[in-house]
Amino acid sequence: MRDTLDHELLLLFNTANQFRLLQNVENFHFEEDPLQANLIKTALATFTITNRLLSDIAYVPFNQDYVLTGSTTSTSKLFTEDVYVSTSFTPDQFLNRLRNLQSFKTFPIRFYKNEEGLAIAIPQISDYGKTSGICLFYIRNSTLEAMILNQLSKYNAQLEIRDNEDTLLFTSKPTSFMASKDDITLTIRSNIAPWTFIVRVAREQALLDSLNRLSKMQQMSTLVAICFVSILIFFFATINYKPIKRLQKLAGDLTFGPSDGSKSKGEFEEIENTLALLKYQNTDLASKLERSKSSEANIALQDLLSGRYKHLEDFNTVAAELSLExxxxxxxxxxxxxxxxxxxxxxxxxxxxxxxxxxxxxxxxxxxxxxxxxxxxxxxxxxxxxxxxxxxxxxxxxxxxxxxxxxxxxxxxxxxxxxxxxxxxxxxxxxxxxxxxxxxxxxxxxxxxxSISFSTTFPNLLLDQLKIALQASDIESIEELTKQLTDFLSQESIPLFLAKTLSFSAINLFFEHLPASSTIIDSQNELFVLSDFETVDEVIEALQSVKNRFIHLDRPAYRQNAELLLHEAIAYIKKHGFECGFTMQHVADHVSLQLPNLSLMFKEHTHITPLDYVTSLRMDAAKRLLEETDLPLKDISLQVGYYNISSFIRRFKQLNGITPGDYRKIRTHTPQSLYHSEQEIG
Missing domain, CATH: 3.30.70.270 (Reverse transcriptase/Diguanylate cyclase domain)
Known part of the structure; x- marks a missing residue:
């Protein structure tokens, strides 16, 4: 249970860090740039959707009288009085605690004065140690209850979560648990946050009473049966004891237990416990991989929806590992x-x-x-x-x-x-x-x-001219053409949907001509923000804002940043690219870039896609192992990052024209090695 909750807490810390890096919140001022507030709200909503434990995320900037959530912006006073209502402090006390917070803290609250839950506060601290605000992650008590119910109910147990001040944050309420003085109490501390988990398990006294009422005849029958089975086990273990001892040693190594054969526990018990541990770890890993894959697939589809991929082949290549095509x-x-x-x-x-x-x-x-x-x-x-x-x-x-x-x-x-x-x-x-x-x-x-009547036609010529000006970095022409576009949008007869389409087409042109490592303009966020606009004036303001940010972009700094990010991405790939669970989304997250931006930047500097680079590293490593070792193909497949040996063989043949077995035969001239490797396939 602690590992499960600690994993979720670690995800929250990572989310808070990603939010700070992507949104540049240190320099955000609501009254100076309300458009960025829309981008921040969109980011908060996106992070909420991709974490199934969360119901809401709020950002409380310091030295400002506004609070932003994924769906709204409100004053600080309204936020603490009606939205996140503390059950321990008055609204003013709660707001004061938030604004003076320098480390992780959890507050029990009522969401909109109704739902009970926890508000987990994580300060936004810059690289220079300055706190610019607080990220508040809201988790419903009912959601937390559902997550832990499966693990606690089978033990008839109850869980309490307390903070470092011994404040009760959460109590589970399984229907069958009845507190008593005979309860067994376990206290465990979190490795991630200042939380203490207190688990109370009821003693099954009824079972003990039933055993005491068994007749002597039944007890004797059981004893005789146990003795008989023990004699049989001892007999067979004596005949074939060496394999059992080898299994016990392997089990001890896997569970970090004693490897010297000491009888701290029975051989069969140790093997059984190890198999149970491996089964749990495998199930937990499969669940984590599935959640990660689902989140990465949704991000890739959002990028496709916002026009990031200009060719179908580019999307299918990146998304193949996510089962999207x-x-x-x-x-x-x-x-x-x-x-x-x-x-x-x-x-x-x-x-x-x-x-x-x-x-x-x-x-x-x-x-x-x-x-x-x-x-x-x-x-x-x-x-x-x-x-x-x-x-x-x-x-x-x-x-x-x-x-x-x-x-x-x-x-x-x-x-x-x-x-x-x-x-x-x-x-x-x-x-x-x-x-x-x-x-x-x-x-x-x-x-x-x-049913919509309008006399104007779509200004394709203006967009083509803007594209040429952007390619030439002709700032004067960009200013003039953007003005002509905004004049076009200002016509009274233009429908709102046409204004949105034209504005997004222009914004995408700006985005295409930025360095791939730049996150100053996010076309995905712009699309979602545009789709919510209700007036043409809002559309015009968005286009002008993007144009201004593009013109004032420090391009030499971004070119230098691109080289640093490329070296960091390549280093990450070389370190993790041979892991079976590796995906390109992991690289994009590591360097804080959208996946399409990473692909563009990588190809711009190396002339190959990052996926092709990973494949070439894996194939080179496979060739070395085929030439220098006698490892079976299934082991080589795992060492170079392929769970499925058939996928490894198919990919190797696709790139090299021959199977791995034939390659080993040609390079080593060792028929016996070929025999063993092909035998592994069968």
Whole structure:
């Protein structure tokens, strides 16, 4: 239980650090740059979605009278009086404690005066030791209860969590536990935070009483049976004792127990305990890998949704290790709005996916936008006419089974991955028309567009000229062309959805011409922020803000930073690239870059993708092992990062033209080695 909770706490520390690095919160002032507040709120919402334990994240900046969460901005007074309401302090005392906090602290609170939970406060401390604010991670008591219930219920136990001041933070409440003076109490301290875990286990007195009532005849029968079995075990162990001792030694090594054969415990007991430990570790590792893979897949799909990938092949190459692949070059986005629900959004997304036809190549995306799920769909030409019927059938089925109010918006079919963001904005626009077309239905953007009249045409020429100016770094032309675009957006007749599409196309152009190591402009955040705008003025302000940040960017500093990040990425790959659980997302997280940015930066400086670089390192290592050792292929496969020996052989042959066994035969001229290695495959 301690390891599980410590793992979750470590994730919170990592999240707080990522938030500080990505958002540059040390220099944030709400009144000077309210647009950055939207980016910070989007980041908070994204981090909340990717951690299933969290219900909300808030950022409390120092020396400012505002607090930001994933969904809103409020004054500090309103926040402590109505949103995060402390159960131990008055609102003023709670706010004062937060603003003077210099280390990890946990506060029991009521979320919106209703749900009970814990607010875990982690200070945002810069590299110079200055505290700029506090990250508050809110965890419902019910969520914490559900996480630990499976482990505690089978022991009929109760868990308390207390802080270093002995303040009670949380108490589990299994229905079958009755506190008594005969309870067994265990006290364990966290390795990550100043928490103490107190576990109380009830004594099973009833079982002891039942055993005492057994008759002497039953006791004697049991004793005779035990003696007989013991004699048999002793007999067989004496005959074949050496293998058992070898197994015991291996078990002791695995559990860091005595390796000298001392009988601190029975051989069979030690082997049984070791097998149980290995089973637990394997199950825990599989669960962690699955959660990590799911989170990385969602991030990759968010990047695709925001137009980060210009070619389908680029996405499929990066996403192959995440079991993501699109088969067709035509795409459309479906936006599903679920109204007034408290159900888990990830479970609902899986339910929607199960109701869609098996022949529809699609994946769902969870975004910072609340109560909305997006599906990216890849289809052949023949499928276009079926789209509205397919999603209406799915909507009807889920609505009938769950009683939820569901509205679906469908974007247009576009060619290529670069235009997926356009279909996304169209799907959001279709949803906005639910107040006209009616809720609980499927709304198609192409039908909505017919009812929108406007006389202007999309200024493709202006965008082409802006692209040329950006390529030439012609600041004067960039200023002039951006002004022409904002003048175009200021026309009274232009529809809001057209303004959003044009603004995002321009923002993407700015993004494409930044160094890959720059995070000053995040097209993914800009897309989600744009989709929530309700006026053209907000769209114009966003475009001008991005243009200003681009013009004032210190490019020499970013070129130097790119070289440092590249060396750091290569060092990380060389150290961890041979681990079976290694993914490129791990590298991107290590250097604090989005995965597409990492790929662009790596290819820009080395002329190969990071995935190709990892593969070349693995293949070179495999060749050395084939030439210099007699290790079987399955061991070599694991040493160079492949769980599955078939995947290793297939990849080796794809790159070298021959199988690993044939390569060993040619390079070593040792038929016996080949015989042994091929025997391992069989």
């Amino acid at each position: 699109f088969f067709h070059s035509q795409f459309f986005v479906a936006c599903i709005l679920i109204q007034e629900t408290n159900r888990d959004i990830d479970e609902l997304a899986q339910l929607f996916h199960e109701e869609l036809p098996d022949d529809l190549n699609c994946f769902y995306v969870l975004t910072p936008i609340p109560d909305q799920i997006y599906f990216i769909n890849s289809i052949p030409d023949s499928y276009q006419s079926k789209i509205p019927e397919v999603y209406e059938t799915m909507r009807d089925s889920v609505e009938a089974n769950t009683g939820l109010n569901i509205t679906v918006g469908l974007g247009s079919v576009v060619e290529g991955t670069a235009l997926i963001s356009q279909s996304f904005l169209e799907a959001r626009t279709a949803l906005d028309y639910r107040f006209v077309r009616g809720k609980n239905t499927t709304i198609v953007f192409s039908e909505v567009a017919k």
